[in-house]
Amino acid sequence: MDVFEALSAMTTAPGVTGNEARVSEVVRGYFRAYTDDISVDAVGNTYARIGETGPTLLVMAHMDEVGMMVTCIEDNGMLRVRSVAGVDPRVLPGSEVTVHGKREIRAVIGAKPPHLQDSGDEKKAYTADDLVCDTGLSADEVNALVGVGDNVTFRLEPPMKLKNSIVAGKTFDDRACVAVMLEAMDILKSRRLNCRVVFCGSVQEESGGLGASAGGYNVKPDLAVAIDVCHAPTPGTKPFDTVEMDRVSVTTGANIHPKVFDMIKASAEEQNIPWETDVAIGATGTDAWSLQPLLGGIPCGLISLPLRYMHTSVEVISLDTLRNCAKVIAGVAANLGADWEEKLCLDD
Structure with missing residues (x-):
């Protein structure tokens, strides 16, 4: 095999x-x-x-x-997500993800950049409340395709071959x-x-x-x-x-x-x-x-x-x-x- x-x-x-x-x-x-x-x-x-x-x-x-779930759709179409069974929000900023709505939608997890944070916030770890899931779609498109309760996973892509029979994914x-x-x-x-x-x-x-x-x-x-x-x-x-x-x-x-x-x-x-x-x-x-x-x-x-x-x-x-x-x-x-x-x- x-x-x-x-x-x-x-x-x-x-x-x-x-x-x-x-x-x-x-x-x-x-x-x-x-x-x-x-x-x-x-x-x-x-x-x-x-x-x-x-x-x-x-x-x-x-x-x-482990994965995530959509808990809120913002007025601008951004998605709020929460962990399902164990995703640490500290590893999410910059992640590529897949939203499993009426069809699979590629997206990214973002957060307020350090340049715009309040003084002292740059020393704090991101929490789920700081994160948004950005599909690039308009609010109308998002609301037509995504609903609260839909799952979000890390991007669906095959593992990466490293050296010495080691793989990552x-x-x-x-x-x-x-x-x-x-x-x-x-x-x-x-x-x-x-x-x-x-x-x-x-x-x-x-x-x-x-x-x-x-x-x-x-x-x-x-x-x-x-x-x-x-x-x-x-x-x-x-x-x-x-x-x-x-x-x-x-x-x-x-x-x-x-x-x-x-x-x-x-x-x-x-x-x-x-x-x-x-x-x-x-x-x-x-x-x-x-x-x-x-x-x-x-x-x-x-x-x-x-x-x-x-x-x-x-x-x-x-x-x-x-x-x-x-x-x-x-x-x-x-x-x-x-x-x-x-x-x-x-x-x-």
């Missing part, structure tokens, strides 16, 4: 939290290369199932993205991890499985994990592995908070079943894949947190892809590490069989 092509297709499809239908359509298209057993549930989660017998492993990565959180699932399916297509694997592109993770809650009830898995992004080192970050770009992050902590952690660790070590333990004292803030308490308790694991500049238009990842995450997931699935209950047993 061409990972970069898949990543480009998914990141150029809009899917702000609560409005994931278009990216779901793209994901379903890629799922069809590996199975005909594809479905979408009532909240928008998108499933692909492989394997016929044995325990059920749920693998989940979220399709939704929008919405790698978490479309890059959906690409991990696709790559894992590509690896598993030639293997005989002793388990059922349900791959799920979940919705609304950025707004609290509502899709994961529905997905857990729908699938009723014996165990689950969530895939998300984590923070890679940048100047000024603390080592405890980051994982190196070339390593697969494997989380341990209260949200993680110890035996699922062992399964993931074993898969990485069997394949000589560089990995690092990421410690989460409490909530991981991922779909794993929403899945864990369902149905009397679902044994959960979490694999993360290190990423720089989270929730911006220039998120940065390593395609090599993305592929390694897929190999680890595929290894976990390939190693599941009749002894799965014994492997999960905590009485040892």
